[in-house]
Amino acid sequence: MLSLLVSRGLQSALIVALVVTFSFLLIHSAPGDPFAGALDNPRVNPAIRANLRAQYGLDRPLPEQYVKYVAQLARGNLGWSFSRGRSVRAVLGDVLPRTLLLMATALVASFLIGVGVATVQVSRRGSALDGFLDRASLFLASMPDFWLAILILLAFSYWIPFFSIGGAVDPVVHDMLPPYARFFDSLWHLILPAVTLTLLYASGIARFQRGALLDVMPLDFIRTARSKGLRERQILLHHAMRNALLTLITLIGLSFPALLTGAVFIEKVFAWPGMGLAMVGAIGARDYPLVIGCVIVGSVLVVLGSLLADLLYRWADPRLRQL
Amino acid sequence: MRKAAAALLLLTAACAGGDNTSPALGGGTLVIATGGDPNSLLPPLVGTTQGRQVTDLVYDRLASLGDSLNTLGDGGFIPQLAQSWTWAHDSLSIAFHLNPRAKWHDGVPVTSSDVRFTLGAYRDSSLQSTAAALISSIDSVSAPDSVTAVVWFHSRAPEQFYNATDQMSIIPEHIWKKIPIASWRSSDQANHPIGSGQFRFASWKQGESVTLVADTGNYRGRPKLDRIIWSIAPDFNAALARFLGGETDFFEAIRADAVAQAQSNPNLKLVAFQGIDYSFLQFNLRDPRNPAKPNRLFADRELRRALTMAVDRNSIVRSVYDSLAEPALAGSLRAYPTADRSVPPIPFDIAAAGAKLDSLGWRDSNGDSIREKNGHDLAFNILVPSSSKARTRMAVLIQEQLRRVGVTVGIEPVEFPVFSDRSDKSDYDAEINSIHADPSPSGARQDWATAGIKGGNNTGSYSNPVFDALVDSATAAYDPAARNTLFRKAYRVINDDAPAIWLAEPKAMVGVQRRIHVTGLRPDAWWQHIADWWIPAKERIARDASGAVTTDPAKKNP
Numbered sequence: 001m002l003s004l005l006v007s008r009g010l011q012s013a014l015i016v017a018l019v020v021t022f023s024f025l026l027i028h029s030a031p032g033d034p035f036a037g038a039l040d041n042p043r044v045n046p047a048i049r050a051n052l053r054a055q056y057g058l059d060r061p062l063p064e065q066y067v068k069y070v071a072q073l074a075r076g077n078l079g080w081s082f083s084r085g086r087s088v089r090a091v092l093g094d095v096l097p098r099t100l101l102l103m104a105t106a107l108v109a110s111f112l113i114g115v116g117v118a119t120v121q122v123s124r125r126g127s128a129l130d131g132f133l134d135r136a137s138l139f140l141a142s143m144p145d146f147w148l149a150i151l152i153l154l155a156f157s158y159w160i161p162f163f164s165i166g167g168a169v170d171p172v173v174h175d176m177l178p179p180y181a182r183f184f185d186s187l188w189h190l191i192l193p194a195v196t197l198t199l200l201y202a203s204g205i206a207r208f209q210r211g212a213l214l215d216v217m218p219l220d221f222i223r224t225a226r227s228k229g230l231r232e233r234q235i236l237l238h239h240a241m242r243n244a245l246l247t248l249i250t251l252i253g254l255s256f257p258a259l260l261t262g263a264v265f266i267e268k269v270f271a272w273p274g275m276g277l278a279m280v281g282a283i284g285a286r287d288y289p290l291v292i293g294c295v296i297v298g299s300v301l302v303v304l305g306s307l308l309a310d311l312l313y314r315w316a317d318p319r320l321r322q323l
Numbered sequence: 324m325r326k327a328a329a330a331l332l333l334l335t336a337a338c339a340g341g342d343n344t345s346p347a348l349g350g351g352t353l354v355i356a357t358g359g360d361p362n363s364l365l366p367p368l369v370g371t372t373q374g375r376q377v378t379d380l381v382y383d384r385l386a387s388l389g390d391s392l393n394t395l396g397d398g399g400f401i402p403q404l405a406q407s408w409t410w411a412h413d414s415l416s417i418a419f420h421l422n423p424r425a426k427w428h429d430g431v432p433v434t435s436s437d438v439r440f441t442l443g444a445y446r447d448s449s450l451q452s453t454a455a456a457l458i459s460s461i462d463s464v465s466a467p468d469s470v471t472a473v474v475w476f477h478s479r480a481p482e483q484f485y486n487a488t489d490q491m492s493i494i495p496e497h498i499w500k501k502i503p504i505a506s507w508r509s510s511d512q513a514n515h516p517i518g519s520g521q522f523r524f525a526s527w528k529q530g531e532s533v534t535l536v537a538d539t540g541n542y543r544g545r546p547k548l549d550r551i552i553w554s555i556a557p558d559f560n561a562a563l564a565r566f567l568g569g570e571t572d573f574f575e576a577i578r579a580d581a582v583a584q585a586q587s588n589p590n591l592k593l594v595a596f597q598g599i600d601y602s603f604l605q606f607n608l609r610d611p612r613n614p615a616k617p618n619r620l621f622a623d624r625e626l627r628r629a630l631t632m633a634v635d636r637n638s639i640v641r642s643v644y645d646s647l648a649e650p651a652l653a654g655s656l657r658a659y660p661t662a663d664r665s666v667p668p669i670p671f672d673i674a675a676a677g678a679k680l681d682s683l684g685w686r687d688s689n690g691d692s693i694r695e696k697n698g699h700d701l702a703f704n705i706l707v708p709s710s711s712k713a714r715t716r717m718a719v720l721i722q723e724q725l726r727r728v729g730v731t732v733g734i735e736p737v738e739f740p741v742f743s744d745r746s747d748k749s750d751y752d753a754e755i756n757s758i759h760a761d762p763s764p765s766g767a768r769q770d771w772a773t774a775g776i777k778g779g780n781n782t783g784s785y786s787n788p789v790f791d792a793l794v795d796s797a798t799a800a801y802d803p804a805a806r807n808t809l810f811r812k813a814y815r816v817i818n819d820d821a822p823a824i825w826l827a828e829p830k831a832m833v834g835v836q837r838r839i840h841v842t843g844l845r846p847d848a849w850w851q852h853i854a855d856w857w858i859p860a861k862e863r864i865a866r867d868a869s870g871a872v873t874t875d876p877a878k879k880n881p
Contacts (some may be wrong), residue, residue: 031737031741031744031745032738032740032741032742032743032744033747034740035370035741042601046338048451048453049747050449050457051451055451080509083362084360084362084529085361085362085363085368085508085513086509086514086529087509093527094528094529094530095529095530103745106497143526144716148558153561154564157564157568158564158567158568161568163726164570165557165561165565165568166558166561166564166565167531167554167556169531171354171528171531171532171554172352172354172552172554172866173866175525175526175534179671181350268557268558269554269561270561271555271557271558271560271561271562273528273529273530273531273555277530277557278530280557281359281557284738284739284740285740286740
């Protein structure tokens with residue numbers, strides 16, 4: 001186990017280093033002025049923008065900028081966000097917990113719902129309910145995430161004004177509330193973006209899990225269980241489900257990058273002030289340090305997701321522990 | 324349900340001990356929908372509109388520009404920290420007499436030493452303040468006593484008062500002298516401003532909101548609102564939905580395509596006022612690949628005039644803005660006292676445009692509907708920022724109108740940072756640009772005169788010594804009548820030279836919930852009189868309950 005962790009740790013560090021290098025080169029190669037969008041004062045002319053570029057060292061050759069960036073990164077300094085006027089670490093400290101909250105909520109809910117739907121479909125295989133859930137999950141899985149988000153926002157915030165239109169809290173009253181009411185305020189604002197993200201991923205998980213269960217159901221050990229007189233529900237939940245877990249674990253590993261990407265669109269539409277929204281803004285503003293900071297955090301999350309999936313594989317499948 | 328939830332939350336807040344009793348003089352909360360965070364809350368570093376909105380309300384100047392936007396002398400200026408001022412006989416200094424009741428929000432009195440300190444801060448090279456160049460005419464500030472700040476100038480100039488007052492927000496010396504100036508930008512203090520304005524800073528949650536509360540003991544009087552909240556929503560449609568749904572009270576940039584939706588809502592009203600933006604199709608008079616060479620097309624004044632004649636600017640403005648804009652004036656704005664509406668624009672006349680192009684040798688000799696000369700098609704590209712729907716639509720309309728006279732136009736929509744970068748480098752044939760103009764008409768020197776080609780905004784490299792001389796003379800004129808005459812002559816010159824096709828001067832249009840009573844929207848800064856906006860007590864809703872704060876130690880904060 002230790003050797004696995006060391007080996008995966010080294011691989012992960014290499015992946016993150018490559019991600020940093022490529023993202024640094026890509027974002028610096030993109031055309032555009034980092035100080036164009038941030039300064040809309042009519043008297044801020046190109047000369048002043050040139051001075052600002054020089055102040056941040058952006059007038060230096062790219063290799064020199066890269067070496068400087070890596071050196072400061074090695075000291076744990078992610079740099080200074082031009083567009084937000086704060087250190088990248090402080091910005092990420094604000095936005096990352098919100099994205100993690102959104103992702104974690106959606107991850108747990110989508111797996112619970114996805115697995116539940118798949119189980120119902122397999123237990124009622126060939127029924128009208130199975131057909132309906134199949135078409136519904138296909139419909140949701142094929143919906144563009146930003147489109148579904150806009151529809152849900154319009155439906156439940158504007159046409160039927162049930163939820164707040166965007167944001168992580170109610171900026172008007174939140175600070176005046178006692179702690180328990182702040183919690184409910186945050187929860188109230190979390191519902192729509194989390195439901196959107198959950199619907200998108202639960203549908204995919206349901207389809208994968210249904211396929212995995214259907215693959216398992218004709219196998220010999222299931223037939224043996226049936227011949228022993230076990231009830232169908234028991235067979236499905238205790239025997240088939242456990243053997244179909246490997247697909248689920250694969251999906252957990254894959255869901256981190258997918259959820260991160262989805263969160264970008266969801267955060268934009270629901271004005272959820274998380275890392276996705278920060279990254280979109282940073283790309284538009286050519287805020288190089290913040291873009292790279294977000295990419296680093298994103299890549300670390302993906303690497304951790306992959307590592308978690310590997311560990312879960314070993315836990316779920318005894319054959320892998322022998323390797 | 325949402326309103327019930329909000330009311331329940333407010334009730335919870337009240338039960339938790341908040342004081343919802345509004346003071347007799349004012350009350351209410353204004354929630355402003357905005358598209359982004361301020362770039363900074365420290366005045367010398369502020370570069371965005373959001374930053375200006377907040378800092379203009381938290382900090383004071385010595386005096387502020389009046390609604391007439393007069394920048395000449397001190398006419399129309401509104402006293403802020405300086406309750407009066409005295410000009411020296413030679414105009415080389417102005418003694419500002421500070422209001423002795425003025426206090427910082429931490430209760431410390433504002434003194435002339437703060438004014439001197441502020442000048443030093445704006446000038447310090449480590450801050451790279453964008454306003455440093457604007458106060459270069461100031462030599463120094465002396466402080467003969469605690470309430471008199473004497474501003475000394477290198478030489479007298481018509482706009483010296485404007486530069487000494489409106490360009491600098493005064494910051495507290497006792498706070499900032501403790502922090503090395505090189506660390507100001509990254510200091511925690513920069514995000515927790517202490518000013519002397521009628522509103523004091525309460526909180527800034529990045530990506531969410533900025534909140535100011537009324538300073539009830541302020542020396543300039545208590546604002547009529549208790550609280551202002553900028554609610555941040557980067558997505559335009561989400562921000563609009565919040566406004567239409569009543570979650571925000573003020574929407575500062577209603578676009579033409581959203582007007583009908585806002586008008587149909589009985590709780591909302593739209594207020595149009597004179598803005599200071601104008602857009603134009605700018606020709607690059609130099610070769611974008613080799614700026615040392617003239618542009619093969621647009622260096623020719625007569626070709627530019629012919630192309631202008633072929634574009635129906637009135638119909639473009641109507642199509643894109645409906646009634647929310649007027650055709651732009653040449654190099655000027657209607658809000659300027661120097662504006663001259665009698666300058667006849669180059670007329671829209673397709674037949675005359677065609678004849679002029681023929682006479683210039685641009686003819687369709689091969690029957691492909693495109694004019695050629697010396698083997699080259701009459702073709703060029705227009706650079707537009709893809710984020711601007713209005714400019715993109717104008718580009719499409721111009722493309723179609725020029726096609727009718729045998730000109731091929733390509734459209735290059737690019738992201739705004741790319742647009743700005745290429746514009747700065749003059750890397751375009753033609754661009755549709757928009758200027759949020761300076762309150763002073765002398766900004767034309769940076770935008771259109773030869774002086775603005777290097778380091779200014781004249782990226783199209785238009786240069787005419789007559790125009791330069793007229794603008795320089797107008798900028799140096801003290802007599803308003805003479806100044807107007809000179810500027811108007813300059814506008815006629817630039818109109819005739821057609822370095823750009825003058826497109827639209829949009830009216831500024833804001834949307835407001837009906838319960839908010841708005842007074843005075845200054846063309847360049849609608850928020851300047853926000854302390855006078857009010858909400859009648861009987862029209863207040865749940866979110867109007869809040870607490871204002873006082874700097875007056877004699878009064879207890881609620």
